[in-house]
Amino acid sequence: MQSYVNWRVAKVYWKLRAVMADRKITNKALAEELGMNPVSISKLKSNDLLPEIGGEALANICQAISKLSSRECSPSDLIKYVSD
Template structure:
């Protein structure tokens, strides 16, 4: 079984035709951090997740993998 997937940041970036670099610039984060989030190697803090949602113009819930 592979590693668990908690967020959908990579998928939403693709849906919006945006890149990790674009997101890093929009929210003032390091591109390496964004890459780790996209690979689910590391999870963003709630505050950062809200920033990502605002930058991508989506509901923050769209960035999370549903548990049901």
């Protein structure tokens, strides 16, 4: 007899779009701070779920947002974990 486990699916939401809007940071400004193209920032912002980025990239984004907005940014500002 085969047993099945009921797995709950968790989602990790990406809030970059909301954080940038709240702090009035443009794609161009964040791109310049990170040494990226504004189109790349636009693509990164368009995700509702956390994109596959590493911890270093996440830290760099937080540092850039902190510098541009004069308010501290932490990874918890950019991600939201929701378990179903």
